[in-house]
Amino acid sequence: MAFAATIRPTKTTSEHTPKSAVYPTKAELLKTLPPELSKLSPIRAWVSLAMSVGLSALAIGIGTLIPLSASATPLWLLYGAVTGTIAMGCWVIAHECGHHAFHPNRRIEGVVGFALHSILLVPYYSWAHSHAVHHAHCNHLEKGETHVPPRATSPLGQTTEQLKRNLHPVVFGIISLFNHLVIGWQLYLFFGATGGEDYDSPTSHFWNRKRNTNGKRRLFPETFNKWMVRSNLGLLAMVSFLIAASIQYSPLRVLCLYGLPYMVINMWLTTYTWLQHTNSDIPHFSNETWSWPKGALQTVDRPYGPILNLLHHGIGSTHVCHHVNSSIPHYNAWDGTNLLRQRFPELVRYDPTPIHKALWTIATRCGGAVYQNPSSKEFYF
Template identity: 25%
Template sequence: MSKEKAIVLRKQVAPYEKSNTKASVWQLINTIVPFVVIWYLAYQSLSISYYLTLGLSVIGAGFITRIFIIFHDCCHHSFFKNRKLNRIVGTLTGVLTLFPYDQWAHSHNIHHATSSNLDKRGTGDMWMMTVEEYVTAPLKTRIAYRLYRNPIVMFVIGPIWVFLITNRFNVKGAKKKERMNTYLTNMLILGSAALLCWTIGWQSFLLVHGPMFWIAGSMGVWLFYVQHTFEDSYFEEDENWNFVQAAVEGSSFYKLPKPLQWITGNIGFHHVHHLSPRVPNYQLEAAHNNADPLQNVPTITLWTSIQSVKFRLWDEQKNKFVTFKDANQSVKLSKNTVISD
């Protein structure tokens, strides 16, 4: 994308970067209140049928995902105009979603600054290797990577490991403010869980919140995965990397049915979000619809997103994601060519 086109695109999106306090407050109400009601109904349903409880847990998990989008916006200071208010709401919604505000905001902002940059991977993103890196890696690294990219590990075990365990610890070199926020978040999570266990019993708490948390975590990992892992994505080495191109071509437009778009807080318009993180989630669709260059961005649907699970490695020669099988075939062909030469 040329510099001129990038400037025009940024100007078209800029009007949507301002948050609306009324819209933000309304979103808090239409997200938190239904979540509390559904949680209570799920608890009451334990005396009727656990199948009913699980059904309500699926709905509750959707609202946890929506709460996370609010938390996510607060981390970008896009939910409210006031930074302190973003921090307060972000910390509280972080308790509900098991994410420490300062820690995640820091790593996620690095992700935005380095997304699709092959030379700056490793912070706030998923582990992704190129074909060449994988082929030349030690056996233990290849085994670890295969396990990491296994759907069961990524979408079943991953949410428990990341949200419940990893998020409880500060990263190495974290500043005092970040460390204290993590401690505060952990104490609030522990206190809330203890209060509920004391009120309704630990068995009821786990039966209701356990599946709700796990489903929401799996949904979150899935969304993050498909937003950057699609066949013709964009990855470049640092010298050729372009921020706007990385946003528009390296982040997907996940075209979801309206109910799913609502429950996921419009995060399917991920290309707009990466282009301008200051656009609040409720403005993302309007920003997309009113920017002509965005009408032809990489688009994935529910069906094509399911197909993306097979992608494991980035092929720098073909500039696209490939499967392990495709990568092996490419390597064999390359070796045969060298031998024949």
């Protein structure tokens, strides 16, 4: 089935999900997606992997021909944008491995995910664990693992709201974009930025030191240490390779050839996750109102177009389906998205706003704290 033709956009998020919406049970929601959608095809998996890795290698090969000169700066910027955009597909394939949605052989799947994410300087096993927590507690103010906004009554929320009021919207939007797209991924990996209220802070994906958590939840249990070490060994191997390449060739060559695409990949990653989980009408829930179906449905499908959907395996246009059942591979998520929209047309969100406009709107309007609605007890920007 052709992926571009299977998705039938319904309403925009501004028209979606009334605050009094009746949500299905977890069983009802899962029942919408038949088991055959979770069936893995090794052939389609390898084809997707070959496309992303092959195109990335080709782009890097072309990059080796660009001279290291000031006059070639525009070529290097173009190289970084194109190569990073292509290589984001490798990130997505590793993401599927982390969900056991790539290959029926878990050992093969683990090797592929570990290799791809280590090359991209992602601590694979640590990320897979924290990401599973994110899926288990999506849009939960206390237990949510990422993209959890502060409450307006909290110290961080009060500070954020004060900045939002005092700064010009354009300045606030630029700061918000920089915090998310440029340094957001690193802040998340090193310090657990945007984690929920229940978690001990800072929470790092690289070390799991013993400390008094003062009653706070640990994101990584002590029994997880061996997997964190394995993740770090993959990163150490990649960093060693980059250092050796810098000695053999030059630090500037490695910075341009690897560093520029690396930055673009991270920008795509944070763009996707930010836009998937943030909008002015998306509620956040506390302990007294949260449920798994509510959290899973507070995600947004957006129009990235056929080229990006091909390169990035539809990660931004089928995200609601992914949160309902993360074991469904990307090539079946299009059918799953259709089924969910047909069964729950008022609950499955789709926002047709062009991506650049949506990004700026969210940066300027949704960068603050969330306030509680007294009637529904839900929290909104």
